[in-house]
Amino acid sequence: MTGPVLAVDQGTSGTKALVICPERGVIGTGFAAVHTRRLPGGLVETGPEELYESVLVAGRRAVAEADEPIAALGLANQGETVLAWDPDTGLPLSDALVWQDRRAAGVCAELAEHAEELRQLTGLPLDPYFAAPKMAWIRRHLTRDGVVTTSDAWLVHRLTGTFVTDAATAGRTQLLDLDRTAWSPRALELYGLSGERLPEVVDAAGHIGTTTAFGPRIPLTGLVVDQQAALFAQRITAPGGAKCTYGTGAFLLAHTGEQPRRGGSGLVSCVAWRLAGRTSYCLDGQVYTAASAVRWLTDLGVITGAADLDRVGAGVPDSGGVTFVPALAGLAAPWWRGDLRGSLTGLGLDTRAGHLVRALCEGLAAQVVELAEAAARDLGTPLDVLRVDGGLTRSALLMQTQADLLQRPVEVSALPDATALGAGALARLGAEPGLTVPEALPDWKPSAVYEPRVSSDEAAERLAVFRAEVGVLLDRRPA
Structure with missing residues (x-):
């Protein structure tokens, strides 16, 4: 293959598309916003047609800007977002x-006695964050018609007419046997989904179908969940490395090799990707609100957007005694208390906007430290460095805070769109069977490296304050 590939990252707040040439890099870009509805009771939903339309708009813009024939298509998806749809139309x-979305909490509560069985089988804790509880909820409360799947299967069907999902995305459902990377009859039975028609589980790279949605016929040859796409683009393809993507949420993944690691530290054991029938695994930790917490602060009028973090935060030397646990959609790994709400403590008449900004940065960074330490415990070895990507990495304040609390270097990727680039690399692999993984991956280098500037004792003190506030939240009864 000599031509460029179209890489589409369908995310929570929008869809980003890149046209990537193997020799010249990114030669076309496109973006289309997606609007989510955040309703009382932890409900978060979006219109499926808007998701699909955003893929078309972003992809067509990128293709038009590149103005060159496209050789292949790669698609990354949100992972745990689900819907019901008609496979005929x-x-x-x-x-x-x-x-x-948290509306399936009741489904999880009913399955509490099977939580450990499901974790051993699928690698995932019992939580409405994952797809299966939402799928079961849709079947109970909305419709018994059609099929109910993760959003990628619907998007792929709309684009190509095929009915598939990749192994990594299937692994986000809590319906996949982690060891076999095949649908689990037992998990389906527990969720009351035994009769469902589920998509075929395929490799992340290979010929899946063809589409004319972006102009002339293009083969779809790359398919993967978003965070694993970023892990791939960051060249973390063997044990020993970890990355964190700061998007709507923050997601830390550590590669564990070709055997799943079911640790006891609260992280998720899941599929990184399956290539040529061989499965790679990773540990996964989640922070539910990162950029969405910044957006919350913006909506309150404290800042005008993420670009304000550094300017406003620079107005004060520290958080002024303010501690922010930004659990605005609950606490994910390693605690798994989605029922909790965030806390903001230590406020006084002298509290300024800069203190709130710094407290938010500390709260986000402290949660990522918890994930990194949990990964180190499960792997039996500390992480030497953390590679990071995503929109919030543009904040020097947040990245320096991350390095300070982690007490490790933080390498900011020079690839601002790692998820799309990972999907593009997989598309190249799928279109060129003789290509090796290193040949398909983009060159990696950091745009900046943040070294810790505080002592380990100071970092420990700041983390202890944060953990104490988390402890107060954890002592509350489940809602």
Whole structure:
């Protein structure tokens, strides 16, 4: 293959598309916003047609800007967002329940006695964050018609007419046997989904179908969940490395090799990707609100957007005694208390906007430290360095805070769109069977490296304050 690939990252707040040339890099870009509805009771949903339209708009813009024939298509998806749809017409039968949605908490409560069985089988804790509880909820409360799947299967069907999902995305459902990377009859039985028609589980790279949605016929040859796409682009393809993507949420993944690691530290054991029938695994930790917490602060009028973090935060030397646990959609790994709400403590008449900004940065960074330390415990070895990507890495304040609390170097990727680039690399692999993984991956280098500037004792003190506030939240009864 000599031509460029179109890489599409369908995310929570928008869809980003890149046209990537193997020799010249990114030669076309496109973006289309997606609007999510955040409703009382932890409900987060979006219109499926808007998701699909955003893929078309972003992809067509990138293709038009590149103005060159496209050789292949790669698609990354949100992972745990689900909907019901008609496989005959392709039309949606429900809204899309976004990964942050909590309405399936009751389904999880009913399965509490099977939580450990499901974790051993699928690698995932019992939580409405994952797809299966939402799928079961849709079947109970919205419709019994059509099929109910993660959003990628619907998007792929609309684009190509095929009915598939990749192994990594299937692993986000809590319906996949982690060891076999095949649908688990037992998990389906527990969720009351035994009769469901589920998509075929395929490799992340290979010929999946063809589409004319972006102009002339293009083969779809790359398919993967978003965070694993970023892990791939960051060249973390063997044990020993970890990355964190700061997007709507923050997601830390550590590669564990070709055997799943079911640790006891609260992290998720899941599929990184399956290539040529061989599965790689990773540990996964989540922070539910990162950029969405910044957006919350913006909506309150404290700042005008993420670009304000450094300017406003620079107005004060520290957080002024303010501690922010930004659990605005609950606490994810390693605690798994999605029922909790965030806390903001230590406020006084002298509290300024800069203190709130710094407290938010500390709260986000402290949660990522918890994930990194949990990964180190499960792996039996500390992480030497953390590679990071995503929109919030543009904040020097947040990245320096991360390095300070982690007490490790933080390498900011020079690839601002790692998820799309990972999907593009997989598309190249799928279109060129003789290509090796290193040949398909983009060159990696940091745009900046943040070294810790505080002592380990000071970092420990700041983390202890944060952990004490988390402890107060954890002592509350489940809602």
